[in-house]
Amino acid sequence: MSNQSETKKGITTREEDYSKWYLDVVEAADLAENSSVRGCMVIKPYGYALWENIQKILDAKFKETDVVNAYFPIFIPKSFFEREAEHVEHFAKECAVVTHHRLELDPATGKLNPAGPLEEPLIVRPTSETIIYDTYSRWVQSYRDLPLLINQWVNIVRWEMRTRVFLRTMEFLWQEGHTAHASRQEAEDRAKQMVLVYKDFLENYLAMPVLAGRKTEAEKFAGADYTLCVEAMMQDGKALQAGTSHMLGQNFAKSFNVSFLDEKGERQFVWQTSWGVSTRMIGGLIMTHGDDKGMIMPPKIAPLQAVLVTIFASEEEKKLTVEAAKELAEKLKAAGVIAKVDDRDERPGVKYFEWEKKGVPLRLEVGPKDVAKKQVIAVRRDNGEKAVIGVDEIVKQVKKLLESIQKNLFDRALKNQLANTKEIDDYSKFKKQLEENDVFISSHWCGSAQCEAQIKEETKATIRCIPFNNKAEKGKCLVCGQESKERVIFAKAY
RNA sequence: CGGGGUAUAGCGCAGUUGGUAGCGCGCGCCGUUCGGGACGGCGAGGUCGUGGGUUCAAGUCCCGCUACCCCGACCA
Numbered sequence A: 001m002s003n004q005s006e007t008k009k010g011i012t013t014r015e016e017d018y019s020k021w022y023l024d025v026v027e028a029a030d031l032a033e034n035s036s037v038r039g040c041m042v043i044k045p046y047g048y049a050l051w052e053n054i055q056k057i058l059d060a061k062f063k064e065t066d067v068v069n070a071y072f073p074i075f076i077p078k079s080f081f082e083r084e085a086e087h088v089e090h091f092a093k094e095c096a097v098v099t100h101h102r103l104e105l106d107p108a109t110g111k112l113n114p115a116g117p118l119e120e121p122l123i124v125r126p127t128s129e130t131i132i133y134d135t136y137s138r139w140v141q142s143y144r145d146l147p148l149l150i151n152q153w154v155n156i157v158r159w160e161m162r163t164r165v166f167l168r169t170m171e172f173l174w175q176e177g178h179t180a181h182a183s184r185q186e187a188e189d190r191a192k193q194m195v196l197v198y199k200d201f202l203e204n205y206l207a208m209p210v211l212a213g214r215k216t217e218a219e220k221f222a223g224a225d226y227t228l229c230v231e232a233m234m235q236d237g238k239a240l241q242a243g244t245s246h247m248l249g250q251n252f253a254k255s256f257n258v259s260f261l262d263e264k265g266e267r268q269f270v271w272q273t274s275w276g277v278s279t280r281m282i283g284g285l286i287m288t289h290g291d292d293k294g295m296i297m298p299p300k301i302a303p304l305q306a307v308l309v310t311i312f313a314s315e316e317e318k319k320l321t322v323e324a325a326k327e328l329a330e331k332l333k334a335a336g337v338i339a340k341v342d343d344r345d346e347r348p349g350v351k352y353f354e355w356e357k358k359g360v361p362l363r364l365e366v367g368p369k370d371v372a373k374k375q376v377i378a379v380r381r382d383n384g385e386k387a388v389i390g391v392d393e394i395v396k397q398v399k400k401l402l403e404s405i406q407k408n409l410f411d412r413a414l415k416n417q418l419a420n421t422k423e424i425d426d427y428s429k430f431k432k433q434l435e436e437n438d439v440f441i442s443s444h445w446c447g448s449a450q451c452e453a454q455i456k457e458e459t460k461a462t463i464r465c466i467p468f469n470n471k472a473e474k475g476k477c478l479v480c481g482q483e484s485k486e487r488v489i490f491a492k493a494y
Numbered sequence B: 001c002g003g004g005g006u007a008u009a010g011c012g013c014a015g016u017u018g019g020u021a022g023c024g025c026g027c028g029c030c031g032u033u034c035g036g037g038a039c040g041g042c043g044a045g046g047u048c049g050u051g052g053g054u055u056c057a058a059g060u061c062c063c064g065c066u067a068c069c070c071c072g073a074c075c076a
Helices: A018-026 A045-064 A078-082 A085-094 A129-139 A184-204 A251-256 A280-289 A315-334 A348-358 A368-373 A391-419 A427-436 A449-459
Strands: A075-077 A097-106 A111-124 A148-157 A171-181 A210-214 A226-233 A239-249 A259-261 A267-269 A271-278 A306-310 A339-342 A362-366 A375-380 A386-390 A421-423 A440-444 A462-467 A487-491
Touching: A045 A148, A045 A171, A045 A184, A045 A280, A075 A078, A075 A129, A078 A085, A078 A111, A078 A129, A129 A148, A129 A171, A129 A251, A171 A184, A184 A210, A184 A226, A184 A239, A184 A271, A226 A280, A226 A391, A226 A462, A226 A487, A239 A251, A239 A280, A251 A271, A271 A280, A280 A391, A306 A315, A306 A348, A315 A339, A315 A362, A315 A368, A315 A391, A348 A362, A362 A368, A362 A391, A368 A375, A375 A391, A386 A391, A391 A421, A427 A440, A427 A449, A449 A462
Parallel strands: A306 A339, A306 A362, A421 A440
Antiparallel strands: A075 A111, A097 A111, A148 A171, A171 A271, A210 A226, A210 A462, A226 A239, A239 A271, A259 A267, A362 A375, A375 A386, A440 A487, A462 A487
């Protein structure tokens, strides 16, 4: 089971276990082993560069919508949690709790024991609504203080029983936006606006087609009025929740007393939203585009867009090819392409495999023959196509290829999503389908939590979302046969 | 918390009826190679998870402890 999945011959493929894929192929993540620090990620530089790119692009998008960054404490007093009933009930099951503030050496055993118990235990944030809204209660006094639009990029901890690299780790990195508004409508607009920012980012940068929509009551965030989300399909047909945006209503405002005086001098509670995406997106990215050779990075977020692989058999050839490659790399960099020269004394095949594994979208081969002909051979990571490019037009051609790869990755993923989305109106067919393989199933549902729970119980499929812009269509609920006015998306989820 | 496993070199593993530790990969050096994961030679690297016990002798047998993995319950 735990045999090496990366072998001489090839690499474990997707039907197995994605987490192996990350560990062995990705070179971006690792689990801390042989310690009680379980299920945490070590993000290697290459993986972190990806996260930095994600941060940079998303942050710019947030700022376009007037959101600013701030930072709130990692420790949350236990009592804060207790203020919002639904919230505490959910998160209580997965909290790391700090109960002491120092260690004492026991001379008899040589062991360190916790000492100095805290008056009130602190929770390591599993999400920051409570501590941020406690602060907001002091920051918000007047309608003039609104809207309050703040985001933070932080780590959070959820003590999960079972972890999965990138998709469900005990500690992960994310951004969480927290806004407060004077009116319900404004908050609702903001919640929707942010989920659409996510959709735009996922589709246009990560090349991941997503369904945007609304969660059911059973699937919504604990403490929210309702939750909006973007759901992506992985290559195996399972769903991955890629981002959420919650309309919190006045629930937290009432618990934390976030209120203000309006224009008429009347005290009002604020209307709030919170929204976030995490390093889980990296998992989604890999699972969406990866193939048997490893990852494939969409050019727009790739830590490295083009690698110039030098090919040589002698010192003279090395000098020749490395010089030529460096010159080309400079040209590309000057034009804004993230390029790098691989001049290591390795056989070409070794270099090819390494960069393919890392998903670099474009490989440019520079050998003695190419230098003589003033050309490079460009090989696309997405489809393996080769093209000869004259050095004079390298910038233009490389940019064109990168654009084409970006588009192709999205088109391919969308095609897969559409091909694996089925409309089914009969519950036995629904069950049969999920036994055969995982797909998105568009079906009618009456809206009752009971039918939803029964389907989950019997098939493990959940309602991923009620898509925006769903067409009105009369039908009958899969389970109970009662009237339904629209279809919802069912799938098994990661 | 219930059930089942595992712990030996950086990683993955083998180690027979108890006799003092080996393989593959990786790593270092040398040589031959080099347009898709090369080969040969030499070399470095281990208090065998931990604490006891049996024994002339324990990686191996016995008891305790710890940690991790898998399945289950749990996971907006």
